[in-house]
Amino acid sequence: MTIRFIHAADLHLGSPFKGFAGLPGKMAEAVRESTFTAFRNMINYAAGTRPDFLLIAGDVYDGEDRSLRAQEQFRQGMETLREAGVPVFVSHGNHDHLAGSWVRFTLPENVRVFGPEVETAELTVRGTTVKIHGFSYPERHVTEPVIRHYPEAEGEAVEIGMLHGSIRGDEAHDVYAPFSKDELLGKGYDYWALGHIHKRQVLHEQPPIVYPGSLQGLHRKESGVKGFYDVTVAQGAAALEFVPAGALVFGKAEVDCRGIRHADEWLDRCMDRIRAFREANGPGLLDLGLTGIDEESDALFGEAPESEWMEFIREAAMRDCPDVGIHRITWERAAVPAVPGGLFRDVLDELEGWDKDGWKSRLSDLYGHRQAYRFTGRLDEESIREIREEAERLLTDGLMKGGRAE
Ligand SMILES: [Mn+2]
Numbered sequence: 473m474t475i476r477f478i479h480a481a482d483l484h485l486g487s488p489f490k491g492f493a494g495l496p497g498k499m500a501e502a503v504r505e506s507t508f509t510a511f512r513n514m515i516n517y518a519a520g521t522r523p524d525f526l527l528i529a530g531d532v533y534d535g536e537d538r539s540l541r542a543q544e545q546f547r548q549g550m551e552t553l554r555e556a557g558v559p560v561f562v563s564h565g566n567h568d569h570l571a572g573s574w575v576r577f578t579l580p581e582n583v584r585v586f587g588p589e590v591e592t593a594e595l596t597v598r599g600t601t602v603k604i605h606g607f608s609y610p611e612r613h614v615t616e617p618v619i620r621h622y623p624e625a626e627g628e629a630v631e632i633g634m635l636h637g638s639i640r641g642d643e644a645h646d647v648y649a650p651f652s653k654d655e656l657l658g659k660g661y662d663y664w665a666l667g668h669i670h671k672r673q674v675l676h677e678q679p680p681i682v683y684p685g686s687l688q689g690l691h692r693k694e695s696g697v698k699g700f701y702d703v704t705v706a707q708g709a710a711a712l713e714f715v716p717a718g719a720l721v722f723g724k725a726e727v728d729c730r731g732i733r734h735a736d737e738w739l740d741r742c743m744d745r746i747r748a749f750r751e752a753n754g755p756g757l758l759d760l761g762l763t764g765i766d767e768e769s770d771a772l773f774g775e776a777p778e779s780e781w782m783e784f785i786r787e788a789a790m791r792d793c794p795d796v797g798i799h800r801i802t803w804e805r806a807a808v809p810a811v812p813g814g815l816f817r818d819v820l821d822e823l824e825g826w827d828k829d830g831w832k833s834r835l836s837d838l839y840g841h842r843q844a845y846r847f848t849g850r851l852d853e854e855s856i857r858e859i860r861e862e863a864e865r866l867l868t869d870g871l872m873k874g875g876r877a878e
């Protein structure tokens with residue numbers, strides 16, 4: 473007896489994609505549409521291959537206000553699956569919790585949305601009972617270990633847990649509905665369909681405990697190919713197949729600038745990397761990291777403002793690989809060049825001296841701001857490192873050499 477289902481999470485339909493305004497028109501449009509395109513890719517796959525059911529483990533929508541357009545697109549997708557005879561089980565997460573204010577749409581009868589308390593949905597697949605346990609976030613911050621309310625498996629049924637949350641003590645993410653791997657295994661289920669962490673990962677093989685990751689990368693840190701899992705459960709063993717669905721892939725390529733003397737040489741090297749990225753990933757958004765900057769190439773880059781280099785490469789990319797957008801260029805110069813003593817050195821030392829809490833308290837006005845938060849993302853170790861590097865770069869390149877800061 474084999475059961476086959478699709479496990480997706482973190483669709484974030486209608487994600488606003490701030491910070492992409494500089495991309496050429498068509499590309500900016502593709503970015504704004506990408507969560508919807510990825511969603512349609514998944515729906516088409518499901519309608520074409522007709523799994524026994526589909527699970528969406530939270531964050532269907534990007535915002536608690538669930539735009540009308542996002543809801544209408546979702547409803548249409550669900551309608552397509554109703555026609556294909558595919559039941560859908562949805563648990564809402566911290567981004568699309570039930571307390572948000574939104575205009576409600578009626579969903580077709582093949583869709584079951586879990587309520588605010590853990591509940592069990594049952595269906596029969598070719599004579600086998602399947603029990604699916606889950607809940608939707610009643611509000612944004614669910615810090616309670618909801619795992620305690622999931623029932624233990626019993627009898628012959630295939631049992632699946634849906635849970636939007638993260639492992640207790642995970643420093644890098646907001647910890648919602650915390651759980652430990654042992655607590656999940658202790659329930660005796662055949663599969664755990666998790667959501668919330670946007671990086672795809674299998675926490676346990678048999679029975680599988682799985683984050684499918686976001687369906688579409690939402691910013692440059694969500695790099696690589698995104699999609700969902702096509703899962704087969706047979707006699708206590710499960711098989712997972714990852715299926716790509718994202719419309720655009722976020723990536724980074726390093727361009728070695730050693731020995732570059734002229735702008736056209738730089739362009740050629742960049743285009744080689746852009747074409748290689750296109751070949752490997754299809755359409756996407758690429759960060760170029762310029763490495764191996766020697767004295768001569770540094771002098772070359774100094775002859776035009778950074779914005780002009782960006783324009784130059786974006787135009788070339790548009791001619792040759794029109795579906796790859798250049799998102800950022802970073803000049804990765806050797807740490808901090810020999811800086812004379814005095815004010816700059818003092819400021820740089822001061823920056824180096826701040827720990828994570830130091831940065832947090834200094835940036836709290838911005839990162840703690842209710843509105844700004846949507847655009848800044850999370851202040852984690854990596855963003856702190858980036859802000860520090862950017863500050864150092866502005867000081868050393870911009871102020872000291874003069875005129876390079878944008
Ligand atoms: Mn999410």
